[in-house]
Amino acid sequence: MAQKFIPKILLVEGKEDQRVIPYLREANGVDWPNKNPLVKIEDCNGYENLANPFEIRAYLKSGITHLGIVVDADDDITARWQSLRNACSLTIANTEFPESLPKTGLLHTVDNKNISQNPIRFGIWIMPNNQMRGMLETFLAYLVPDESDELWTFAKQSAQTAKKHNAPFTGVQTDKANIYTWLAWQDPPGRQLHDAVKQKIFVPTRHNAQAFVDWFKLLYEL
Numbered sequence: 657m658a659q660k661f662i663p664k665i666l667l668v669e670g671k672e673d674q675r676v677i678p679y680l681r682e683a684n685g686v687d688w689p690n691k692n693p694l695v696k697i698e699d700c701n702g703y704e705n706l707a708n709p710f711e712i713r714a715y716l717k718s719g720i721t722h723l724g725i726v727v728d729a730d731d732d733i734t735a736r737w738q739s740l741r742n743a744c745s746l747t748i749a750n751t752e753f754p755e756s757l758p759k760t761g762l763l764h765t766v767d768n769k770n771i772s773q774n775p776i777r778f779g780i781w782i783m784p785n786n787q788m789r790g791m792l793e794t795f796l797a798y799l800v801p802d803e804s805d806e807l808w809t810f811a812k813q814s815a816q817t818a819k820k821h822n823a824p825f826t827g828v829q830t831d832k833a834n835i836y837t838w839l840a841w842q843d844p845p846g847r848q849l850h851d852a853v854k855q856k857i858f859v860p861t862r863h864n865a866q867a868f869v870d871w872f873k874l875l876y877e878l
Contacts, residue, residue: 665697669703761779764777
C-alpha cells in the first residue's frame with residue numbers, strides 16, 4: 657500500500673527530536689494519532705543534511721503546504737542562525753530573512769511561483785529558545801519538576817565531577833550529560849528522552865515549553 661502523503665513536514669536533526677516532539681505536542685493539547693499524524697517529522701541525520709539548500713528546496717517543491725525546521729544552537733546561536741539563514745536565502749530567492757532570529761521563532765510565507773503555485777507556511781525554531789546556546793536537552797532541562805531541584809543540582813555536579821575524572825564528553829555535550837545523569841536516577845532508571853516526556857517524568861506543560869508549542873501551532877495552523 658502506498659504511503660499516505662502528508663503535506664505538513666517538520667525537518668529535525670536526529671531521532672531524539674523525532675521521538676520527543678510528538679509526545680510534547682500531545683501533552684500540550686495537540687492530538688497526534690499514530691496512524692494519521694498531522695505533521696510528518698523527518699529525521700535528516702545531522703545538521704549538514706538538514707541545512708542543505710537543495711534539500712530544503714526539494715521539500716518546498718514537493719507539493720507540501722507547511723515546512724518547519726528545528727535544529728540545535730549548540731555552542732553558538734548566532735552562527736547557527738546565520739548558517740540557516742544563508743541556506744534559506746539560497747533556497748527562497750528574493751526573501752529578506754531577519755538578521756536575528758525572533759525570540760518566538762521564524763514564521764514566514766513562501767509565495768514564489770518558481771517553487772510552488774500555492775503559498776507555503778515556513779518556520780524555523782532553534783533549540784532551546786532561539787536566543788541562547790544549547791540543544792534539545794537544554795530545552796528539556798526547563799521541564800525538570802520543581803520537586804526534583806535538589807536532585808537535578810546534584811546530577812549536574814556529578815557530571816562535572818565525572819568530567820574532572822576524565823569523562824570524555826565534550827563541553828557542548830554537557831547538557832546531554834546532565835539530563836542523562838538525572839534520568840539514570842529515576843524510577844525506573846535510564847528512560848529514553850521521549851519516554852520520560854510521555855511518562856511525565858519531565859513536566860511537558862511547564863510554561864517554559866509554551867513558546868515552542870505556540871510556534872508549532874501557529875506554523876501548522878493547529
